[in-house]
Amino acid sequence: MTLLKxxxxxFSNSIFEGSYVEKSQCIFILITLAGALLAILxxxxxxxxxxxxxxxxxxxxQELREIASLCSLYxxxxxxxxxxxxxxxxxxxxxxxLYSYAMVNALILLYIGAYSIGTGIALAxxxxxxxIIFDKRLTFSSLFIGxxxxxxxxxxxxxxxxxxxxxIIDHKTPxxxxxxxxxxxxxxxxxxxxxxxxxxxxxxxxKQREAEVTYLSATDPLTQLANRRTLMKEYxxxxxxxxxxxxxxxxxxxxxxxxxQVNDTYGHLSGDIALKSxxxxxxxxxxxxxxxxxxxxxxxxxxxxxxxxxxxxQIADRFRRALQALLIELPDQQRLQLTASIGxxxxxxxxxxxLDHFLAETDAALYLAKENGRNQxxxxxxxxxxxxxxxxxx
Numbered sequence: 001m002t003l004l005k006x007x008x009x010x011f012s013n014s015i016f017e018g019s020y021v022e023k024s025q026c027i028f029i030l031i032t033l034a035g036a037l038l039a040i041l042x043x044x045x046x047x048x049x050x051x052x053x054x055x056x057x058x059x060x061x062q063e064l065r066e067i068a069s070l071c072s073l074y075x076x077x078x079x080x081x082x083x084x085x086x087x088x089x090x091x092x093x094x095x096x097x098l099y100s101y102a103m104v105n106a107l108i109l110l111y112i113g114a115y116s117i118g119t120g121i122a123l124a125x126x127x128x129x130x131x132i133i134f135d136k137r138l139t140f141s142s143l144f145i146g147x148x149x150x151x152x153x154x155x156x157x158x159x160x161x162x163x164x165x166x167x168i169i170d171h172k173t174p175x176x177x178x179x180x181x182x183x184x185x186x187x188x189x190x191x192x193x194x195x196x197x198x199x200x201x202x203x204x205x206x207k208q209r210e211a212e213v214t215y216l217s218a219t220d221p222l223t224q225l226a227n228r229r230t231l232m233k234e235y236x237x238x239x240x241x242x243x244x245x246x247x248x249x250x251x252x253x254x255x256x257x258x259x260x261q262v263n264d265t266y267g268h269l270s271g272d273i274a275l276k277s278x279x280x281x282x283x284x285x286x287x288x289x290x291x292x293x294x295x296x297x298x299x300x301x302x303x304x305x306x307x308x309x310x311x312x313x314q315i316a317d318r319f320r321r322a323l324q325a326l327l328i329e330l331p332d333q334q335r336l337q338l339t340a341s342i343g344x345x346x347x348x349x350x351x352x353x354x355l356d357h358f359l360a361e362t363d364a365a366l367y368l369a370k371e372n373g374r375n376q377x378x379x380x381x382x383x384x385x386x387x388x389x390x391x392x393x394x
Contacts, residue, residue, distance in 0.1 A: 021082045021090040023133050024097035028079040032072045039068040063166070064111045071104045094138055098130065102146030110153045113165035132202055222272055223279035226293030231301050234291045238305045239358070242349035250304040250312030251359070252344040253366040254282065254319070257374040259298035262336065270330045274338060277328045285319040309346040309379065316342050316377050324375065339375035341366060346380070 018026075043065065078100065085093060105126065126146075130139030157164045218230040226234065235251070242249040256262075256278055263271040275298065282292050282300055295301040302319075304312050320340055328336040343366030345358060361380050369378035 019090060020094040020134075021085060024090075024094045025079050025082045027097050027101055027133075028075040028082070032075040032079065036068075036072045039065050039072065064108075067107055067111070071107070075100070075104075094134060095141070098134065098138055098142030099145050101126070102142045103149060106146050106149035106153065109150060110162075111166060220294040223276055223294050225279050225283065225300070226291060228293065228295055231291070231293040231295060231303070234293075235301070235303055235359070236355060238291070238303050239349045239355055240352070241305065243352070245306075246348055247306045248308045248346055248348050250307040250309065250344065250346040251362055252302050252304075252312065252316045252342050252377070253295065253362050254278075254300040254302070255341050255366055255370065256298040257339045257341055257370075259338075262338075266330055266334065266336065270334070270336070273330060274328050274336055277326060278323060278338060278340070281323050281326055282319055285322055286315055290315075307346070309344075312344055312346055313377060313379060316344050320375065320377060341369040341374045342377040343367070343369055344377055344379045 078096065082090075082093060127139055127143050130142065153162070156162045218226060220227040238249055241247075256274070259271070259274070262274055275294075278298075279292075279294065279300065282302065286292055286302055286304070289305060290307075291303040291305075293301055302316070304315065307315075320342055324337070324339050326338065328338065330336055343362045343364065345362040345365060347358060349355075349358070365378040365380050369376050372378070
């Protein structure tokens with residue numbers, strides 16, 4: 001079971017993310033398996049089903065079985081050949097693959113009858129599969145080749161050069177013939193299974209990539225914390241939640257002290273390393289229920305739901321002390337120490353009109369921390385409009 005899962009995983013990766021050769025080899029695997037399955041089923045039918053139930057041309061049956069075997073062998077050879085050209089210009093190999101796929105299907109349609117439900121399923125499913133795996137040019141060119149071959153067979157049938165569905169004697173009731181039924185079943189179910197499987201994997205991949213896009217749109221690419229837009233969304237959500245539950249909400253703004261000097265002295269690459277280290281430290285300091293993100297530049301914002309002033313001060317000061325104790329490894333064996341100024345505010349949200357004012361108070365506390373000597377936590381003492389002098393130093 002583990003080997004099967006690994007094979008299916010590798011197969012899907014090759015189908016969607018592989019080179020033209022790897023994608024083409026997957027198609028050849030499918031042709032080989034389909035041809036081998038068809039040949040086996042036809043052989044078993046001849047052994048199991050009594051002669052009186054056959055309404056078929058045994059010569060046509062023999063030809064179909066040989067063609068199915070040859071198609072499997074041909075596909076297997078081309079699959080092996082692909083292992084030697086993976087590093088080269090391989091677009092021609094993809095053309096060969098898809099043209100071979102069209103040719104094999106056209107040959108099968110010749111023997112089971114082109115005017116059937118199987119033809120419709122194949123003509124609808126095969127191009128859709130091709131468009132998912134390959135580009136439009138490859139897909140439509142192979143579809144054109146397949147239609148030309150099919151049209152050629154149809155013309156030969158009309159000119160009575162070849163017989164229509166040569167495995168069947170009585171074309172009025174072909175559904176009574178087990179060989180026709182098995183051949184049609186294999187042909188139709190193969191296309192449907194492939195279409196459903198690829199469709200399922202495609203949906204999963206699209207959902208995965210949609211999740212990745214959502215993550216990227218909500219995340220600061222440097223620090224891997226929430227970006228400002230996400231922070232403001234979470235801030236409003238937690239504020240509204242606090243209004244409903246009447247529980248305290250705490251937030252604190254962080255500004256890395258003298259960070260411009262870090263960029264000027266050590267370079268922007270070192271500045272990026274310092275920002276990532278500060279972000280990692282902040283993330284490790286807060287609780288899992290808290291939200292932290294990059295507010296802008298060297299500023300961070302932490303949102304602490306259901307948290308009173310005393311607990312919030314402990315978390316903010318724990319981060320400040322952890323950052324101060326951190327030795328950041330820079331290129332050329334240099335080390336850097338950072339400090340941070342923090343403005344903190346706590347209240348029980350009462351009105352949505354105070355949403356911006358709550359944040360503005362916190363910002364004022366941050367600037368007071370910087371004015372009072374940096375590397376400290378300044379706290380808004382009480383609710384309401386307060387002058388900066390009423391912000392106390394921690």
